[in-house]
Amino acid sequence: MREKILTFIEKNSRIDLNELAIMLGVEEAAVVNELEKMEKERIICGYHTLIDWDKAGIEKVTAMIEVRVTPQRGMGFDKIAERIYNYPEVNSVYLISGGFDLMVTLEGRTLREVSQFVTDKLSTLDQVLSTKTNFILKKYKDHGTIMAVPSKDERIMMI
Amino acid sequence: MRDPLSKTIVNIQPSGIRKFFDIVSEMEDAISLGVGEPDFDTPWHIRDEGIYSLEKGRTFYTSNAGLKELKVEIAKFLKRRYELEYDFNKEILVTIGGSEAIDIALRAMLDPGDEVLIPQPSYVSYVPCAILANGTPVIIELKAENEFRLTAEELEAAITPKTKILVLPFPNNPTGAVMERKDLEAIAEVVIKHDLFVLSDEIYSELTYVEDTKHVSIASLPGMKERTIVINGFSKSHAMTGWRLGYACGPEVIIKQMLKIHQFAIMCAPTTSQYAAVEAMRNGDEDVAAMREEYNGRRRFLMHRFKEMGLECFEPFGAFYVFPCIKEFGMTSDEFATELLKAKKVAVVPGTAFGDSGEGFIRISYAYSLDNLKLAIGRIEEFITELREKRQ
Helix, strand or coil: CHHHHHHHHHHCCCCCHHHHHHHHCCCHHHHHHHHHHHHHCCCCCCCCCCCCHHHHCCCCEEEEEEEEECCECCCECHHHHHHHHCCCCEEEEEECCCCCCEEEEEEECCHHHHHHHHHHHHCCCCCEEEEEEEECCCCCEECCEECCCCCCCCCCCCC | CCCCCCHHHHHCCCCCHHHHHHHHHHCCCCEECCCCCCCCCCCHHHHHHHHHHHHCCCCCCCCCCCCHHHHHHHHHHHHHHHCCCCCCCCCEEEECHHHHHHHHHHHHHCCCCCEEEEEECCCCCHHHHHHHCCCEEEEEECCHHHCCCCCHHHHHHHCCCCEEEEEECCCCCCCCCCCCHHHHHHHHHHHHHCCCEEEEECCCCCCECCHHHCCCCHHHCCCCHHHEEEEEECCCCCCCHHHCCEEEECCHHHHHHHHHHHHHHCCCCCHHHHHHHHHHHHHCHHHHHHHHHHHHHHHHHHHHHHHHHCCCCCCCCECCEECCECHHHCCCHHHHHHHHHHHHCEECEEHHHHCHHHCCEEEEECCCCHHHHHHHHHHHHHHHHHHHHHHC
16 A cells, blocks of 8 residues: 555645545545654655746756765765755755766755855865766756646547 | 449448537537546657657558567467467457457458347447448347346347357446456356357456456457457557557457458558557556556546445446446436536536447546546536436
8 A cells, every 4th residue: 555655645745635545445544544654764755846946937046066075984975975965055965876976956046156055065075076066957857747838638539 | 423322331320429529629618528548648668669660760561460579569468467378470460459450350250141249338339340341230238237247148138040249348438347257257158159259349458446357358268269359459558549559369260361351451550559569568567557556546536426426326347437327317318418518518428329228327537637537526516416406
């Protein structure tokens, strides 16, 4: 049942729980119970809203920053990752295989704000060897959702 | 001038539902629950394979019976899903959708005067195709109290010395009914006793919703493979309606004659679609499972809402239709559908579009997003509440 609940709420976290229970053919209490457990176990880590800020007319700049770091003895990358993810400006931090170590995404109001964070805070960390900042120009798809307007139903009545 | 037309064709009644559909298409803000095809797009990896085949210039005819790779994959699919064993080389024919397969199977098997048993409510093409094949359609009226399954008694009662073929359209459009193994066993016994053949239209076979009623093909029962043509395709399972691709499987003697008609009338199924379908068969099981899960949720939601409204409906276990009963309102299916459209701008299909035995029922398709279904069902609820108030 967990997988089924997760599959449904991954697409729509605001789904009515009673409705979800009906669709899964189980009692509502069972769904509520399972959700609470998964929240406690941190399987479900949050319920967020996917916003097209462009459309809202609100300026936002997002950057994906490739960071090369020196891992610390006994800590690996965790310690330096923690130092970075604790900044509220930082949206996500991933440990990456390949040419660099951490992928940091950052959201700011202006280009300046983001670059300032990189130069003042990120690059100055002792373990950080180098950074490469990639600004996002356009989001086509985010969290599995295509940002463009969904296409119209073109099917015709046919039996 | 002489009459340019064939009497056989002229005498075939055009589908009466067309008029109703025209009204729907003119009404701009109508919510439709009327379509008979998936709301999902064909999964991208399948479309991508079609595009790739075009890029590579695979724009020629394939062999008449279809691409070898595709036939091999179809044989594997039928084995893993339904325990059916067909020789890809001699017993599988790739067609333009299931519809062509229905047509040419009947044409390959019927002589003038042969009777074809057609259970109804069912898809609209069996009767005209039987007539075009010089056969005589004989209708078996399925009953709501049997959950619209075909019973051995009903079958037995319809058989005459002229009966040759039984059309078996399950999982069923429009009722959503399925035939479980025990139901099929009873049918198979009668079929074998009377030396009949079965045209088993299993186009919705991948869309069944209860584990213990997982689709069973009648051809997998003992003694039935040699007297069954199985029809299936990609339209409903892989959301590939527009690709026009289906197939027929059966005994070599029949497939060989069907191939002859196919060869002269069609040449071969579309090449691009065939390459895309290879991908669908190889890597598409998960897509189908995901769509099935989604349909199942909607199906449960509709059944729940009908119960809340007190609208009588047996629980369908297949396809993507529900077939609620509207007899309590004292209207014909046609009147009900027309009034509902006029008053609430919701389009459903009157049961009579699928045969006289559909009278008193409407077909609701749940090949629509949940939001769409919620909105439409809300309006139907308003409509029937008003009808009930009026009738009191």
